[in-house]
Amino acid sequence: MKYDFSRKKKRDAVLDLLLIAVVLGICGFLEANKYNYSYAISIIERSMIYAVVAVSMNLVNGFTGLFSLGQAGFMALGAYVTAILTIPVSQRPSVYYISGINPLIANLSAPITLALILGGLVAAACAALIGIPVLRLKSDYLAIATLGFAEIIRALIAAPMMDTITNGSYGLKSIPGFSSIFQVLILTVVSIGLMVLLINSSYGRMFKAVREDEIAAEAMGINLFHTKELSFVISSFFAGISGGMLAMFMRSIDSKTFQVSLTYDILLIVVIGGIGSVTGSVLGAFVVTAGRELLRFFDEPLTVAGVSIPLFRPGFRMVIFSILLMVVVLFYSRGLMGTNEFSWDGIFGFFRRKRKAVKAEGR
Amino acid sequence: MNEVKENVLKMENVVMQFGGVTAIDGLSLEVNRGEIVALIGPNGAGKTTAFNCITGIYQPTSGVVSFKGENLKGKSPDCITRLGIARTFQNIRxxxxxxxxxxxxxxxxxxxxxxxxxxxxxxxxxxxxxxxxxxxxxxxxxxxxxxxxxxxxxxxxxxxxxxxIARALATSPELLLLDEPAAGMNPQETQELTDFIVKIRDQYHLTVFMIEHHMDLVMQISERIYVLNFGKLIAQGSSEEIQNNPEVIEAYLGGSEDA
Known part of the structure; x- marks a missing residue:
């Protein structure tokens, strides 16, 4: 029994290394041929950025059981802070050519990593303030309140009084992009890695206790408000980081980038992946982002044997996408992963079950 | 053991009102270190409300709840657990x-x-x-x-x-509140639980205060019993005293006017 166990461990270690090698290999290959594969690279980068924010949302919604919908607002804060700090000083006059730049920030700049962290901190600080009144609410009320705050943040960013800082409705451009796909990969792995460590720590257990039963959690000496606030603030910190990454990815942002629909996209990823599963959120980010792109083919006019099929027109892809989503939600109502995490045992078990099912049918 | 009784839990004139309803009306009781004390009474008498007042889930309308001499007024449930009061719930949580x-x-x-x-x-x-x-x-x-x-x-x-109960013990309490620990148990399980409560009391040096309906259990191990009816304390004393108290019998059996 013991022997079997260690062999399994060894096998898992080998497979882990293999997976890492494959991921690095793919990234290396794409990086080496980045002009031929720029489309694939952009899909993968966007997926990774969404994975970070999806995991951060899962931290609050899936692990702490707070139905919060403020993600887009915190992403906006992170994105604007990162953008303001990283746009090259020489280019700033041309970015702010309409209303001029506030002298306070005219010469303020920071290296990318620092800018991202500051973006995260600003988002976290804002979350800490918002959390004080909002986290006393429950379920739907919390969702509505956080959604409202996210919109307030967005409205403030777009407000004319903020023109010299956020450039109002013109948005910010000339944001330096990522130097390579590896930069995105490292930021993603570090961010998600930290969140996974948190979830599996004693504080992660407290989050889960609050999710399971608030009254029992209190009776076990867990301070409800502090625990919720902690989860909310940390989640917003990483949402801010991912917002900063999104700004770098898109290279130009405006307040419309961070509309409520962005939050819904993230929520979709979390639900598809499985509420309460980190690997589910990562998988969901790739499936949803890539799926949306791959279905682009439905948007183009299709002519079969000289007859053009009327359904194939711009927008049709979203219909197909929605139908696919419904199928997933209907047949995998707990998301692709449920609350389970990825494990090699799970993979092998899945195929073993499949094989058994096939065998049983054959008989 | 010496006979100096150290007071662990004390409720003085506690009143708990929900709008116009008075769930607890002037409840005073004491639980001393190392004792097993039971709180009994018919359904709706306010027993669980009393527990909720002790553990901070409700703040009493008036009156004082103190633990080892410390007033628990305004303390949140997690603070109270930290002080050394652990509890279980009527419907398992x-x-x-x-x-x-x-x-x-x-x-x-x-x-x-x-x-x-x-x-x-x-x-x-x-x-x-x-x-x-x-x-x-x-x-x-x-x-x-x-x-x-x-x-x-x-x-x-x-x-x-x-x-x-194990989870409650994990918070290293001094006072353990058990809310109907034997609910839904058959006689054999109840007997096991009875022994178990005494065992953990001795093993972890606990004071136990429990709500219970199984009279066998209550009479066997409680040193003192408080009886609550319609939010009011109607009797207190040892198990014999309680068993022979006419008011208690009436509350439980719903004695008639001319009895």
Missing amino acids: LFSNLTVFDNVLIAKHLRAHDNVFTATLRLNLKEEDRMRRETEKLLREQDLYELKDEIASSLPYGLQRRLE
Whole structure:
């Protein structure tokens, strides 16, 4: 029994290394041929950025059981802070050519990593303030309140009084992009890695206790408000980081980038992946982002044997996408992963079950 | 043991009103160190409300609840647990989707010295290790160790009750409040539970204050009994005194006017 166990461990270690090698290999290959594969690279980068924010949302919604919908607002804060700090000083006059730049920030700049962290901190600080009144609410009320705050943040960013800082409705451009796909990969792995460590720590257990039963959690000496606030603030910190990454990815942002629909996209990823599963959120980010792109083919006019099929027109892809989503939600109502995490045992078990099912049918 | 009684829990003239309804009306009681005290009364008498007033889930409308001389007014439930009062619930409240081990481990965090950074970056290995060892020890003592990887909600009812008590013990309490621990148990299970309560009282140097309907259990092990009816204390004393108290009999049997 013991022997079997260690062999399994060894096998898992080998497979882990293999997976890492494959991921690095793919990234290396794409990086080496980045002009031929720029489309694939952009899909993968966007997926990774969404994975970070999806995991951060899962931290609050899936692990702490707070139905919060403020993600887009915190992403906006992170994105604007990162953008303001990283746009090259020489280019700033041309970015702010309409209303001029506030002298306070005219010469303020920071290296990318620092800018991202500051973006995260600003988002976290804002979350800490918002959390004080909002986290006393429950379920739907919390969702509505956080959604409202996210919109307030967005409205403030777009407000004319903020023109010299956020450039109002013109948005910010000339944001330096990522130097390579590896930069995105490292930021993603570090961010998600930290969140996974948190979830599996004693504080992660407290989050889960609050999710399971608030009254029992209190009776076990867990301070409800502090625990919720902690989860909310940390989640917003990483949402801010991912917002900063999104700004770098898109290279130009405006307040419309961070509309409520962005939050819904993230929520979709979390639900598809499985509420309460980190690997589910990562998988969901790739499936949803890539799926949306791959279905682009439905948007183009299709002519079969000289007859053009009327359904194939711009927008049709979203219909197909929605139908696919419904199928997933209907047949995998707990998301692709449920609350389970990825494990090699799970993979092998899945195929073993499949094989058994096939065998049983054959008989 | 010497006969100097140290007061652990004291309720003085506690009144709890919900709008126009008075759930508890001037309740005064005392629980001394090392005792097993029972609170009984017909359904709706206000027993669980009394527990909720002690553990901070409700703030009493008036009156004082004190623990070891410290007034509990305005303290939140987690503070009160920290002071050393643990409880179980009438309808079991486990962390249903977590394992037996995690259920107890979560309660252990109360006395841990770490913060979110050290915990995330795994700089608290000593603390984590201590919590895990203590959890393992407690589960072994409670005969639950074999089940440590089971999901809490998958356990049979009796074991869920036991786990809930184990989890309460994990907070290292001095006073344990049990809200109908024998609810839904058959006579044999009730007898086992009776012995179990005495055993944990001695083993962990606890004071036990419980709400219970099974009179066998109550009469066997309670040193003193308080009887509550319609929010008012109608009797108190030893089990014999209570058994022969006409008012108690009336409250339970619904005696008629001309009796």
